[in-house]
Amino acid sequence: MSLLTTLARLEAVRSGRAEPLATVRHRHLSDRPMVLVPLTAAGESGAPLAVMLGTDRDAPRLHLVPQPLNRTLRFDFLAELAADLLPYLESFAEDVEQIEGSEKDPETGEKTQVFRELCADAPQLVVPNGAGVHHLALIGRSTRFRRTAEDEEPGPYPAPVRVPLLGRWLTHLTDRAQVPGSSLLLPMTGLLARHWATGQSHLEDQHLAARLAWHRPPDGLTGAQAAELAESARDDRGQLLHPPAGPATDPRFDEFVLAPAITRYDSAVGALQHSAEQRDEAAAARARAAVRAAVTALEEALASVLLPTWRDVWQGLDLLRALPPAGHLAERWTGDRWSYTGHRDRLAAGEPPQPRQDDAVTAARKLAQREREQARLDVQEALDDPLAMAEHRLSGEAFSGVVTEVVPDWDTTGRSPKPRPLVTLRTADRPHADLGREVHRVHGPSPQKAEIVAVDTAGGTLTLRVLSGMGRRKEPEPGSLPEPGEPVTFTLFELTVRQSAPLPEPDDTPWTHGGPPGAAPVPAPSVSEEWE
Structure with missing residues (x-):
């Protein structure tokens, strides 16, 4: 936890309300997001119980498994989902657009113009919390390899035709959710935590109702009191007024509502089977x-938890x-x-499902991508949001100040003199200002580097020698340098993320890292996996 986040949490405790951690929204929100609230059976993390989903807040749709331990009913639920x-x-x-690009000819090495399709928009799923993302990943992992009746070897328990496709999409979405930015x-609790701080722990923030209570506490209550009420308030039947955000359910709900409802369903199904064996039409109709x-009773009970x-x-x-x-x-x-377009193309090309375990090169590429995207996200958020930049200023990785003096100077060591003006600014920040340290100007007219040449801690001034971003003439171009009295911000980190070194192709992977494809047998999808 950063210093600024800690201060914001302390301020939230003092004020009794959520405190902002951002001045802008750092995540995209679709005009038509699909909100999805999953539930899972207690003690069976991979057994779905119900899901409520939809793109219209006034028209949610509910799908449920009357008996979560029944394989056939689970497949029916997944087919409906x-x-x-x-x-x-x-x-x-x-709906696509054509993006112009270039690629290198493998034989001649020349670049040729190419056009690639890019989907004009992409879907967006929003779940209550991070546990919901994990639950969708489990569903994807357990369904994308399932055999269907259309396969040559469907196995003893073929899944409905569209279920493996659902698993592949859920796997792609949950994998993409691991990429920063x-x-x-999106998990809603994570979204709110990025933009606001509450006075409770990160674990307590996973309860969506408790977290929202800090944003709009009722009159006469603080955020902490409202959050406690949201977590523990129960009705006259002993049921929570604000159940957990899933996918786990409340134990009292399981004991006093859900278990009796499932038992009644099992009894009714048993009576129906018995009447069918006895060929008693009247009893079958009653069953x-x-x-x-x-x-219907299960739908009402689960809807009361999900709504x-x-x-x-x-x-x-x-x-x-x-x-x-x-x-x-x-x-x-x-x-x-x-990312969405690429997965669409892989499905259209008939590629196999994502493997259960990535090979060495794929895993390394995923890790490199996530590290690169995290670095890019940190830089972009700092450039977009003064509060994010304040995090870096507090940690000594950036500083802001007001220019007090600009002194022309030149580097005469080369064939022709180059402008290297000295810029002095007054700042209250305390950056890690080692002499000779390279710094980068934020929101300048062009990318501009400088180096620290003098530090006056007592006077609160820094002197920088500007190294670039002034044009190619002997004199700096007008407007390329800050003027005295102008506020400026510099960072000690680069404002563009460097690309990592290219990784070898899978065929060139040494045996120490798993060997080339085919060196070790790849386990085939199981057709006889037991689900109950």
Whole structure:
């Protein structure tokens, strides 16, 4: 936790309300996000129980598994989820734009002009918290390899046709969610934590209702009191008024509501099977009515748990939409669009599902990408948001001040003199200002580097020698240097992220890192995996 975040949390405790950590919104929000609130069976993290989803806050759709331990019912649930979610995910695939680029001919080495398709927009899923992202990853991992009735060897338990495709999409979205700055799959608690600080712990912040209580506490209550009420308030039946944001359910709900409802469903199904064996039509009709009544009771019980969280997610979106978008937001969303387009193309090309375990080169590339994107995100947020830049100023990685003097100077060691003016500024910051340290000007007319040549700690001044960004003439171009009295900001880190060294192709991977593809047998997808 940074110093500024700690101070903001302390201020939230003092004020009783959430305190801002950002002045702009650092994540893209779609005009039509798909809000998805999952639930899982207690003690069965991979067994889905229900999901509420939709793009309209006034029209949520509920899918459930009446008996989570029944494999057939789970597949029916996943088929319904696929039929509901896949049309949304695929609806962005047709509207594309042509992006001009170039690629090197492998034989001649010459660059040739090429055009690539880029989807004009991409889907966005919003879940209540990070545990919801993990749950979707489990569903993706357990379904993308499933055999279907259309396969040559469907196995004893074929899945509905669209279920493996759903698993591949969920795997892609959850993998992309690990890339810093990505907005394809967002946990609401993480979104709020990036933009506001509360006076409670990070673990307590995972309860969405408790976190939102710090933003708009009722009259007469502090944020802490409102959060405690959201976490623990119960109705006359002993059920929470604001259930957890999932995917886990409240133990009292499991014991007194869910378990009896599932038992009634099991009894009704058992009676239906018995009447079918006895060929008793009257008893079968009564049993079918009992099954429908049991399913309806389960729907009502699960909806009562999911609806408060559903409304909380939309309330969180309203809070975030009130913030202006950051300047580099469109650039990061373009990266998400490329990711979506690439996965669309892989599916269209008939490529196999994502492997259970990445090979050495793929894993290294993913790690390098995430490190690079994290560095780029840190720089872009600092450039877009004064509060983010304040984090770097407090840590000594940046400083701001007012220019007091600009003295012309030249470097005469070369064939022709080069302008190297000295800029002195007064600052209250305390950067790690070692002499000769390279610094970079923020929001200058052009990228500009300088070096620290003098530090007066007592007087609070720094003197910099400007090294670039002044044009190619003997005199600096007008406007390229700050004027006396002008506020400026410099960072001790570069404002552009360097590309990492290229990694070898998988065929060139040495045996010490897994060997080339085919060196070790790849396990085939299981067709006889037991699910119950």
